[in-house]
Amino acid sequence: MIFPAIDLLDGQSVRLYQGDYQQATLINHSPVEQAQLIESAGLGHLHLVDLDGAKAGQPVNLPVIQEIRAATDLKIELGGGIRNLDQVQQYLASGIDRVIIGSAAVKDPEFLQVALDQYGPEKIVVGVDGRDGQVMIAGWQEGSGQSFDQVLDKVTQQGARQVVVTDVSQDGTLAGPNIKLLADLQDRFPQVNIIASGGISSIQDIKNLQAAGIQDVIVGRALYSGDVTLAQLREVDG
Numbered sequence: 449m450i451f452p453a454i455d456l457l458d459g460q461s462v463r464l465y466q467g468d469y470q471q472a473t474l475i476n477h478s479p480v481e482q483a484q485l486i487e488s489a490g491l492g493h494l495h496l497v498d499l500d501g502a503k504a505g506q507p508v509n510l511p512v513i514q515e516i517r518a519a520t521d522l523k524i525e526l527g528g529g530i531r532n533l534d535q536v537q538q539y540l541a542s543g544i545d546r547v548i549i550g551s552a553a554v555k556d557p558e559f560l561q562v563a564l565d566q567y568g569p570e571k572i573v574v575g576v577d578g579r580d581g582q583v584m585i586a587g588w589q590e591g592s593g594q595s596f597d598q599v600l601d602k603v604t605q606q607g608a609r610q611v612v613v614t615d616v617s618q619d620g621t622l623a624g625p626n627i628k629l630l631a632d633l634q635d636r637f638p639q640v641n642i643i644a645s646g647g648i649s650s651i652q653d654i655k656n657l658q659a660a661g662i663q664d665v666i667v668g669r670a671l672y673s674g675d676v677t678l679a680q681l682r683e684v685d686g
Contacts, residue, residue: 449493449663449664449665449686450491450493450654450681450682451525451666451667452486452493452495452667452678453496453497453645453666453668454475454482454494454495454496454516455499456497456498456512457469459479459509460479461475461479462499463672469499469503479515480515480516483516483519483522486522487522489681491678492685493522493523494520494523494524495525495612496524496526496544497527497528498510499528500529501528501529502527502529504529505529505531505551506529506531506535507538510538513526513542513544523545524544524545524546525546525548525573526544526546526547526548527547527549527550528548528550530552531552532559533562533566536549536563536567540567546610547571547573548573548574549572549573549574549575550574550585553574553603554585554599555585557606560606561606564608569608569610570609570610572610573610573611573612573643574611574612576600576612576613577613578613578615578616579615581595583595583598583599596613596633600633600637604637609640610640611640611641611642613629614645614646615646615647616646624649624653625647627656627662630642630644630657630662631660634661635661642664643662643664643666644657644662644664644666645665645666645668648665648666648667648670649670649675649676650675650676651683651684654681655684658684
């Protein structure tokens with residue numbers, strides 16, 4: 449599946465460069481219209497991130513998220529600042545199809561376990577973001593002291609089966625995805641569906657990931673820079 453990405457900052461759609469909030473590029477003043485364009489192109493999924501929420505540790509862009517939900521029939525996965533069960537319940541009750549637990553999966557494994565037990569691995573996705581081999585937390589602002597392998601080993605033992613893996617050093621750069629990292633993780637953890645995030649620069653990158661065994665791909669900056677079109681994404685959407 450292909451997941452076009454919309455990252456929310458101050459109620460607008462932006463893209464960050466290597467996770468740097470000071471290097472944000474405005475994509476669209478209206479994330480709702482952007483989501484509708486994605487749906488009208490024949491794509492069925494959307495990856496939403498509340499960037500303000502990731503820093504604040506609580507939902508910030510909820511009104512916009514709810515507008516997107518009401519305006520489309522897209523299957524929406526959402527991450528950013530989800531730290532407790534009340535937030536999980538709020539988003540799922542609002543019609544979000546699955547939520548992504550990122551920093552809290554590392555910092556609060558008990559919360560992740562309860563969420564997985566209560567809602568199941570199809571509703572609860574784990575987000576693992578890293579730079580130079582180390583998993584980052586708190587909106588990519590802090591290092592966790594753990595590797596990708598260490599975190600995936602823990603969350604898979606807890607029952608996670610959907611994991612978004614982002615190489616922060618590639619994110620927003622159009623430099624190409626870290627295919628070796630993603631393919632290696634998929635090989636080591638075959639029970640998990642690795643969802644690739646960060647660095648997509650062309651349709652060929654997506655085809656290369658699919659050939660390496662990575663079927664689910666999140667596409668952000670390449671879509672909005674024009675390097676990849678919605679029509680092209682529809683053609684490779686599995």
